[in-house]
Amino acid sequence: MTTTGVTLRLLDRADKEILKLPRTVKGAFFDFQHKFRTNPHTTGLKLQQLKGDHRLWSARVNDEYRALLLRLADDDWLIVSVKHRKDVYNRLSYGVNQVTGGIEYVDLEVVEDSVLGRLPGATAQPQPTPEPRPSAPLPELLFTAWSDRQLTELGVAEPLLPVIRTLTTEDQLLGLVEYAPQLTGEVLIALFDGASYEDVLDQVTRPVAATEPVDPDDLAAAAERPATVVTTTDEDLRGALESGDFGRWKSFLHPTQAKLVERRYSGPARVGGGPGTGKTVVALHRVRHLVRQLSPGHDKPVLLTTFNKNLAADLRSRLLELGGDELLSRVEVSHVDQLALRVVREAEPGNGKQAIDDGQAVREWRALLDELGEDTWDPEFLHEEWTQVILGQAVGSRTDYFRARRAGRGKSIGRAERAEIWQLAERFTQRLDRLGRQTWDQIAERAARLEMGREQRIQNIARQREEAGGLDNIHLQDGSGGWLRHRYRHIVVDEAQDLRPAHWKMLRAMAPRTSDDLFLVGDTHQRIYKNQVTLGSLGVNIRGRSAKLTLSYRTTRQILRSALGVLGETTYDDLDGGTETLAGYRSVLNGGLPAGHAFPDWDAEREGVAALITGWDADTDTAVPHEQIAVCVPTNQMATEMGYTLKLHGIDAVEIRSDGPNGSTGVHIGTMFRFKGLEYQRMIIAGVTDGLVPRADVSRLRDVEPTRYRHEIQRARSLLFVAATRARDSVDVFWHGRPSPFLDSSWVETEHGGR
Numbered sequence: 001m002t003t004t005g006v007t008l009r010l011l012d013r014a015d016k017e018i019l020k021l022p023r024t025v026k027g028a029f030f031d032f033q034h035k036f037r038t039n040p041h042t043t044g045l046k047l048q049q050l051k052g053d054h055r056l057w058s059a060r061v062n063d064e065y066r067a068l069l070l071r072l073a074d075d076d077w078l079i080v081s082v083k084h085r086k087d088v089y090n091r092l093s094y095g096v097n098q099v100t101g102g103i104e105y106v107d108l109e110v111v112e113d114s115v116l117g118r119l120p121g122a123t124a125q126p127q128p129t130p131e132p133r134p135s136a137p138l139p140e141l142l143f144t145a146w147s148d149r150q151l152t153e154l155g156v157a158e159p160l161l162p163v164i165r166t167l168t169t170e171d172q173l174l175g176l177v178e179y180a181p182q183l184t185g186e187v188l189i190a191l192f193d194g195a196s197y198e199d200v201l202d203q204v205t206r207p208v209a210a211t212e213p214v215d216p217d218d219l220a221a222a223a224e225r226p227a228t229v230v231t232t233t234d235e236d237l238r239g240a241l242e243s244g245d246f247g248r249w250k251s252f253l254h255p256t257q258a259k260l261v262e263r264r265y266s267g268p269a270r271v272g273g274g275p276g277t278g279k280t281v282v283a284l285h286r287v288r289h290l291v292r293q294l295s296p297g298h299d300k301p302v303l304l305t306t307f308n309k310n311l312a313a314d315l316r317s318r319l320l321e322l323g324g325d326e327l328l329s330r331v332e333v334s335h336v337d338q339l340a341l342r343v344v345r346e347a348e349p350g351n352g353k354q355a356i357d358d359g360q361a362v363r364e365w366r367a368l369l370d371e372l373g374e375d376t377w378d379p380e381f382l383h384e385e386w387t388q389v390i391l392g393q394a395v396g397s398r399t400d401y402f403r404a405r406r407a408g409r410g411k412s413i414g415r416a417e418r419a420e421i422w423q424l425a426e427r428f429t430q431r432l433d434r435l436g437r438q439t440w441d442q443i444a445e446r447a448a449r450l451e452m453g454r455e456q457r458i459q460n461i462a463r464q465r466e467e468a469g470g471l472d473n474i475h476l477q478d479g480s481g482g483w484l485r486h487r488y489r490h491i492v493v494d495e496a497q498d499l500r501p502a503h504w505k506m507l508r509a510m511a512p513r514t515s516d517d518l519f520l521v522g523d524t525h526q527r528i529y530k531n532q533v534t535l536g537s538l539g540v541n542i543r544g545r546s547a548k549l550t551l552s553y554r555t556t557r558q559i560l561r562s563a564l565g566v567l568g569e570t571t572y573d574d575l576d577g578g579t580e581t582l583a584g585y586r587s588v589l590n591g592g593l594p595a596g597h598a599f600p601d602w603d604a605e606r607e608g609v610a611a612l613i614t615g616w617d618a619d620t621d622t623a624v625p626h627e628q629i630a631v632c633v634p635t636n637q638m639a640t641e642m643g644y645t646l647k648l649h650g651i652d653a654v655e656i657r658s659d660g661p662n663g664s665t666g667v668h669i670g671t672m673f674r675f676k677g678l679e680y681q682r683m684i685i686a687g688v689t690d691g692l693v694p695r696a697d698v699s700r701l702r703d704v705e706p707t708r709y710r711h712e713i714q715r716a717r718s719l720l721f722v723a724a725t726r727a728r729d730s731v732d733v734f735w736h737g738r739p740s741p742f743l744d745s746s747w748v749e750t751e752h753g754g755r
Helices: 012-019 023-038 108-116 148-153 158-164 170-177 182-192 197-208 219-224 234-250 255-262 279-292 309-328 336-347 358-372 379-391 398-403 415-435 440-467 501-510 557-567 602-618 636-648 706-724
Strands: 007-011 056-060 065-073 076-084 092-096 103-107 269-273 302-306 331-335 354-356 437-439 490-493 518-521 546-549 595-599 629-633 653-657 667-671 680-685 727-736
Touching: 007 012, 007 023, 012 023, 012 076, 023 056, 023 065, 023 076, 065 219, 076 103, 076 219, 092 158, 103 108, 103 219, 108 158, 108 170, 148 158, 148 197, 158 170, 170 182, 182 197, 197 255, 255 279, 255 546, 269 279, 279 302, 279 309, 279 490, 279 518, 302 309, 302 336, 302 501, 309 331, 331 336, 336 440, 336 501, 354 358, 354 440, 358 379, 358 415, 358 437, 379 415, 379 440, 398 415, 415 437, 437 440, 440 501, 490 501, 557 706, 557 727, 595 602, 602 629, 602 636, 602 680, 602 727, 629 636, 636 653, 636 667, 680 706, 706 727
Parallel strands: 007 076, 269 518, 269 546, 302 331, 302 490, 354 437, 490 518, 595 727, 629 667, 629 680, 653 667, 680 727
Antiparallel strands: 056 065, 065 076, 092 103
């Protein structure tokens, strides 16, 4: 008899277990889950209850391996593990967590073996422990400060308490966390890292706690809660397993992430968090959630935007992976400058000016000052004053500039100096007009004015309609057609910390001011441009609608500690006038220590990088595809030179450009700016030398412009922090001469290389 309507789910921990199985077993598992959905009682599957447990069943995957399943209801099954047949009768524990209401599964024998295997000198099998000498102090237990009741209130799985009580080292703890339920691992890591019981309860446990009473016997209800992270479709399952950890984001969301994705917000909302916490994943799933709420149609009422072309291309690719053409057909994906340029060109079809970047603009400022014989002002200072104050605040006259606020600009200037700057700014814009050029800041400011003007007309029509008792004024709308509608219903912004003030004014005007209008994700610790904004002053009010992700899914604990040291004691803003910290930012991933490599000069350093990659390739057990290795450097010239050296050693290299990798095979090479938003298994950061990181010309600002100096140092720290946290497995930092002052002892003490 064929059974129809069978639901087969996969618990998120089980997919990691399956990834470690031999390839032939993974292939057999794909066949198994398809057969099971067709008819779980097929003779070849050998579906049977485990002795002594009416809910836990086993089924045959192949001759050697069995799937362990919980029967949630008649035709509803949950795969909790895939084991060798000899391990099916291990001491297995499953149940419903009383805090989250989610299903949890633990193989106690595997956990205990992992912990015991990390005792000094221990093997994989438990060994008799000799009696300690009277004079030898007993190792300190890690969790004696918290009672069993406190740990279970925080969400720790009760069956693991006896093992937890034996832990004495971080290595043992990480061995337990590898196999423990997700919340248990997060709670224990947070406590170990120094968080208080109250902080863990507030930041880790409460965000995933069930909102209704939990019935420990109702597995079917537990399977539907966000805390039970599962996948159900063949496509999602295959994607997660074939792509490994890189593909899990499509199928598995942390309960905290899922709540942020599906929540209804009364206005603009912001999600923050450190690198690797899944902010971009939340943004992509948020887009899919919003599209699913739309009425059928062929328009694109959802905008997904970010600050550069490279990231926009990556977002488009990942959105296609997540939902295919059907999802992409309802979403406009564009980087924000391109969006602004399109707005300006629609309104001004004859505007054929060439767009220039900040570097080119500073050169034009320098040329102007040279022509005028003016040596009082620094061209970079003038450019920032023009972009951040005059254009950023839409200052339209000299009188308005006299009144403009200059918070955060540092250098104080009087009325006479403002008059000089205003005159220079006018001459600069005239110069650009004469050359047929415009900066991206000018484009953004013009686009903001156009969109704000259209929003005002839309509001006027709405007011006229209301005054007329709901009737349209055809004279008011005559000739405007579709322009008198907002461009988008929902806007989602990735890497929000790097957008200009004018960008925010433009985006705010592009969507109606209603529920679920703007959703932005970003982290000011990763700000790599000079755009510091206060969103509330720009009409984007996120107060009361901000959340923070704290768990890194990418970076190991060892890399994270060293990367956080790069930031130093610098204070960062929260995009809305307050301060932002990475307090509680943590990882449950374990790996090797970051390594430092010192060399006498740049030539030797490049040779050292080539030797390291060659060594990785020679170790067949740990070798990774070259596309999962990145080398980032401070300058474009250094990137070119590094690529040439690697080629001499037979290592293909691919340059990361503004629109992504320039090729499909080879080690990825580029400046630190190019790696924003990307991730790799192995990360090499070269040229981390004092005078390059930070640049030598930054130090001259220390005494003459201390505020600007602090901003430049903060930006340089953020850039190195971003580079270090692109890594999943390893980070190697290279320098020649004196290392960057941003590198603390955790990097320098591991140093080896060619002194």
